[in-house]
Amino acid sequence: MQQSQTPISVGIVDNDPCALRILTAIVATIHNCRLLWTCSTGATAIQRCLSRQGRTPDVLIVDMSLDDMPGTTVCETVRTISRNITVIAITAYSAHRYQEASSKAGAYTLITKDHLNTALPKVIHDIANGLPADTIPHSPKRSISHATSSEEHHDYDKALSEREQKTLGLYAEGYSTRDIATTMNISESTVYSYQNRAVSKLHARNLAHAIALGARKGLW
Numbered sequence: 565m566q567q568s569q570t571p572i573s574v575g576i577v578d579n580d581p582c583a584l585r586i587l588t589a590i591v592a593t594i595h596n597c598r599l600l601w602t603c604s605t606g607a608t609a610i611q612r613c614l615s616r617q618g619r620t621p622d623v624l625i626v627d628m629s630l631d632d633m634p635g636t637t638v639c640e641t642v643r644t645i646s647r648n649i650t651v652i653a654i655t656a657y658s659a660h661r662y663q664e665a666s667s668k669a670g671a672y673t674l675i676t677k678d679h680l681n682t683a684l685p686k687v688i689h690d691i692a693n694g695l696p697a698d699t700i701p702h703s704p705k706r707s708i709s710h711a712t713s714s715e716e717h718h719d720y721d722k723a724l725s726e727r728e729q730k731t732l733g734l735y736a737e738g739y740s741t742r743d744i745a746t747t748m749n750i751s752e753s754t755v756y757s758y759q760n761r762a763v764s765k766l767h768a769r770n771l772a773h774a775i776a777l778g779a780r781k782g783l784w
Contacts, residue, residue: 572692573600575621577609577638578654579631583677587625587654587684594685596692606630606638610772611738613642613649614779621649623691625684626671628655628662636662636669637772643670644776650691654680673697724762729783731758736775 574597576587584602591599600621603609609626612619624642628635639651653666653674666674672691675683690697724732727748734744741759745752759771768774 571596571598572623572688573598573621574623574625574688575600575609575612575619576602576625577604577606577630577635578602578625578627579604579629580627580656583627583656586680590680590684594688597688604631606633606635606772608738609638610641610645610775611736613645614736614775620646623650623652623688625652625654628653628666628674629657633770633772636665637770639666639669639671641772641776644773645779652684652687652691724765724778724783725758728758728762728765729778731755732762732774732778733783735759735771736779 574591576584576591576599578584578587581604584604588599588602591597601612601619603612606626609624613621613624624638626635626638626642630638635653635655639653642649642651651669651671653662653669653671654677655662655674656677659674659676663674673687675687687697730748731744734747739747741752741755744755748755759774762768762778763771763774766774766777768777
């Protein structure tokens, strides 16, 4: 990301309401930076990063310990969706617990929550000026490039059925399994069956990854 007068938009996902308030306050103090949205679940963050309605942030701050999925899954999925979104991983635990995993998932850097006040403004400034991260041992660009290359060589010879595609699309829009069952007039177990088949056919690691791959393939 090159230096620009255009404000850097930021999205935040953290399941701790107190942490969200602190992060919101810190972002408000950073020059040329605006908060786009906050949320408490990884699924919502992924959905908003998929949005084409101006809700895609330049920078996504992700807590590594979420209720609905690991923060690394959010990071990996978002970076698969778009290389233009820079992910900052944060954690309340010691850095070594998530440092390697967050780097492999494509995070720009990892910040412990006790250093947010000082580290976050500096990191966002570095991102805005196109500077490399100086707190992680491996370049996230290398790992993401490798992951993308592997995905492009998958053989997507098993096309999704209409029902499987619709199920995945509804998950991408934020519907719960129960909502999808009601919308499609089927049982929740059938929804899970469509979900599992779609994940398998797309050679995805999990549902979030399948949603990202489906978006890249233009399935909805």
